[in-house]
Amino acid sequence: MTQLDSLRAALGRAGVDALWISDPANVRAVSGFTGGKDGKVLVAGDGATLYTDARYTVQAQEESALPQVIARPPETYRHAAGALQGLRVGFEADRLTVAELDDLREHWPGADLVPTRGLVQALRRRKSGAELAHIREAQRIADAAFAGVRPSIQAGARELDIALELELAMRRAGAQSAFEIIVASGPNGARPHGVASTRVIRDGELVTVDMGARVGGYHSDMTRTVAVGDPGAELRRMYRAVLEAEETAIAAVRPGVRAADLDRVARDLLTGHGLGEAFAHSLGHGVGLDVHEGPSLRDVSEDVLEAGMVITIEPGVYVPGVGGVRIEDLVLVTETGHEVLSTSVKERL
C-alpha cells in the first residue's frame, strides 16, 4: 500500500472525499516537494495534485512525481474548484489560517469544507528505513558538533558564541540547524527555551545546550546539561534527579507503552525528589519532518508507542533565580524495545 493509498483510507474513515493539504511538512511527506508554504496538495478522487508557483517549476519537477499545476492563488483555487463540486473537502484545521479558509469558501462554493486534524501526521509517526537514515545522520552530525564544541563551554565563554560554534560545525558537516540552538547558563537555565545571549558563563554554573541538525528535511533533537567547575550541592541534586528520571523513562520505552504512562514515570520520580512542580513541560515528542510531531509524551496524551517511532525523552527542572537542568535523548522505538540514537556523553555529577 502506498502512502497515498493509506491517506485515502484515512480520508474515508474521517468522512471526507478530498483533502486540501497546506502544512509544509505534510505537503513534503505526500509529494516530496520541499518548497514549504509555497506548495499545496489536493488529494481527490484517484489522484493527488501538487500546486506551486513559477518560482518552483524546476524544483517541483525534480522533487515530486505528482501531477503539478503552476499557479498562484486565486488561480490555484479556481483550478481546483472544478474537481470539488459536491464533495466533502477536508482542510487542516491546525494549519489553515482564517483568511485562507475564507478564500476556500469563496472559490469553492460547491464544496462542503470540513475541518480535519492530523490525517497526514498520523501516517508520519512510524518512520521508513529511508527516513530513519536521515534522522540517524542528523543525530550523528549533532553529536559530532557537540563533541567538538564541548571543550569551549567554559567560564568566560558567551552563550551565543557556543551556539554559533555548534551551528557552524553542523553547517560545515552539510546539515542545517534544526532550530535556534538553546544555550542557557546559570539562572538562564530556568528558561526551558532560553535564547543564547551575550551572557558570559561563570565558574560553578550549569549550562543547558539543546540542539539538533536537519538532514534531508528530517530533524534530530538532543539536550545536554554540563557543569562548568563545581556547581554545588543544590544544582548537583537537581541534575541527578533529572538524569535518574531520564534513564528510568528511557528504560521503559517499548512498543505498546502508553505515552502518558512514560510521562508519569518521569514525573513521579521528580515529584519524589520534590521537583515535580519544576518539571514544566511534557516528557517528549516525536521527531521527523517537524521537530515536534506525534506521538506526544504528555500526561493527557492518548498515544501508544509503536515500533518505528522516533521520540525524545527529555525531563527537565527549572527553578527561577537558581537555574535549570534538561537532559534529552533521541530514541527509536524498536520491535523489542528501543535504541538510543544520540550518543553525546552525559555528565555524572
Ligand SMILES: CSCC[C@H](N)C(=O)N[C@@H](C)C(=O)N[C@@H](C)C(=O)O
Ligand atoms: C524550539 S524547538 C526546541 C526543541 C526542544 N528540544 C524541545 O523539544 N523542548 C521541549 C521542552 C518542548 O518544547 N516540548 C514540547 C513538546 C512541550 O512540552 O510542549
